[in-house]
Amino acid sequence: xxVEEFKKAVRQDGKNPYFQKGLGQAYLATxxxxxxxxxxxxxxxxxxxxxxxxxxxxxxxxxxxxxxxxKNEFLAAYxxxxxxxxxxxxxxxxxxxxxxxxxxxxxxxxRTSLSRNKAYPDPYLGLSDALAGLGRMDEAxxxxxxxxxxxxxxxxxxxxxxxxxxRVGRLGEARKQLEETRRRDPGGPAGQRAxxxxxxxxxx
Numbered sequence: 001x002x003v004e005e006f007k008k009a010v011r012q013d014g015k016n017p018y019f020q021k022g023l024g025q026a027y028l029a030t031x032x033x034x035x036x037x038x039x040x041x042x043x044x045x046x047x048x049x050x051x052x053x054x055x056x057x058x059x060x061x062x063x064x065x066x067x068x069x070x071k072n073e074f075l076a077a078y079x080x081x082x083x084x085x086x087x088x089x090x091x092x093x094x095x096x097x098x099x100x101x102x103x104x105x106x107x108x109x110x111r112t113s114l115s116r117n118k119a120y121p122d123p124y125l126g127l128s129d130a131l132a133g134l135g136r137m138d139e140a141x142x143x144x145x146x147x148x149x150x151x152x153x154x155x156x157x158x159x160x161x162x163x164x165x166x167r168v169g170r171l172g173e174a175r176k177q178l179e180e181t182r183r184r185d186p187g188g189p190a191g192q193r194a195x196x197x198x199x200x201x202x203x204x
Contacts, residue, residue, distance in 0.1 A: 031063075125157065144160050
């Protein structure tokens with residue numbers, strides 16, 4: 001068990017923030033949110049400049065239901081000038097607002113994420129979902145078309161674009177994207193979803 005391995009490591013070197021982060025991630029994976037939060041906070045006490053831990057802490061807080069505290073951690077991480085991956089912190093904020101159906105705020109943070117790294121696929125997916133939530137399907141499709149150009153090898157992007165084409169009735173383009181998704185990911189969730197959608201198409 002990863003938890004036990006990291007507990008052992010922490011016992012051997014209790015002042016190592018990397019072990020505390022690892023223990024927190026192990027707790028997070030088993031949905032022990034309070035223990036994860038405690039470990040992440042301890043990692044930050046040991047090294048206040050370990051900015052990436054704020055993303056983990058924010059995730060644990062959001063998942064535990066302490067959403068405002070979690071978003072504050074994401075924001076603190078984003079605003080920290082030493083943060084090596086501000087696109088992840090801003091994506092995390094977008095995800096949190098998307099879950100709350102605060103679509104305008106989500107759109108803002110996803111676009112902020114993309115302004116930091118346009119080759120990062122996750123915010124394209126969130127941005128398209130937020131735009132779709134506001135009924136702006138043409139913009140959602142255009143977002144995914146851009147994502148497919150910037151991240152051509154990302155299977156979830158291909159799958160999302162195929163499904164978006166399907167939703168707006170562009171069936172020829174949808175079939176092409178979904179068949180490519182199924183080919184690339186035959187046993188994975190994206191490929192299986194593509195296969196389900198393709199079954200609803202009229203025969204060629």
